[in-house]
Amino acid sequence: MVKVLFFARLRQQLDTGEIALADFCGSLSALREALCEQYPHWRVYLQRDDIRMALNQELAEPDTLVNAGDEVAFFPPVTGG
Amino acid sequence: MVKVLFFARLRQQLDTGEIALADFCGSLSALREALCEQYPHWRVYLQRDDIRMALNQELAEPDTLVNAGDEVAFFPPVTGG
Amino acid sequence: MKAVDRIEVCETPLNVAVEYAALQGNSGDGACALFVGSVRDFNAGSDVCGLALEHYPGMTEKSLQRITGEARSRWSLGRVAIVHRVGPMQINDEIVFVGVTSPHRQAAFAACQYIMDRLKTEAPFWKREAIADQTGNATERWVEARASDAEEMDKWSAG
């Protein structure tokens, strides 16, 4: 199982902060595409160029591989400080 | 009359913090030379390259003219902060 | 002495005096540079009347630790503190405190600015502003990231 988190504006747009994906195997970008196929109305929000990805609480590139037990997160550009 | 002040190491070396010069007319460097002629043992301290000059409480170049009533100061490089 | 970094995400008001005091005590560190960011009453032309900060618990702390570690690898630093508030806050409330001590003034300034520049571009915090409109009603909006923050960060790679 892979835990997937959404934050800030993206969390509000998708109307969820967390989902679980069973039996996923592939890259972060493949995971994103799988989500968009499962929830087609997410595509316009989730496939934006400015959406950042994290794997196990570290920023990660789209081609990073996801393994069972991993924590994945999608979020807009950060605006802290 | 021109008031002349000395600070920090220079004040200790000359063993005075303040003197008055009557009827001086000329540049800051001429004033320095006049002091060295009047007190020859000051020359080694007062003619050092690193000695700074101020006229009326503003840093000034050696060729600045001094007028009656002015306040002149000589001091080593500053070390505050 | 082993360097211990203070990295904290808090929901309660930030106390700058307490944070400054906690940075003291390294008697070889003559320099201390601090930055405090507060809630402004305007942003992008609108009147801001309040702010809420969301973050990614777990990743936030890892991110701040990584930034601190990289600052330490670039400069000789004594103590480092990063305190960031989350949750709802008011105009003038402090959002972030960054404090760095060092034997050298230039290192303290550079590290403090570097930490802020990286925090702004990679630490997972998001601001949502409450905006007062002409009729006095409040609406909310997510703050947009600014290109200038990414540009500030780029200068550290170029150097």
Added chain:
Amino acid sequence: MKAVDRIEVCETPLNVAVEYAALQGNSGDGACALFVGSVRDFNAGSDVCGLALEHYPGMTEKSLQRITGEARSRWSLGRVAIVHRVGPMQINDEIVFVGVTSPHRQAAFAACQYIMDRLKTEAPFWKREAIADQTGNATERWVEARASDAEEMDKWSAG
């Protein structure tokens, strides 16, 4: 609002918490950069056990006002404070506090560092250190100016 600068030379201990609080209140200023310089326990390889600061009353205040004015002409600043202690002091005592607020973080950082760089090279303060020798006796010496401070100042003209 008319900008009022706090420029003070004091013989009593510096209170950073009070100085920080006095910088607050401009609700458009989201950024505050601070620098605090303290008495270190070593300098040029010797054990420092105390410090005394001499200054040039009158010229000191003029010099700090000029530096502040030139910082204001370079950056958009809110409040500016420079507080410098003189007289005898102990290890870890604060010598100087510089605080700058601005709507912009980069301006606050740059102005704070600029003020310190100029203060170090032109404000008429002189440090005399008390040094402990091997037998525990204290001797005094004037602190030498460092070439690095002049170099830091030069970079503001080059830019």
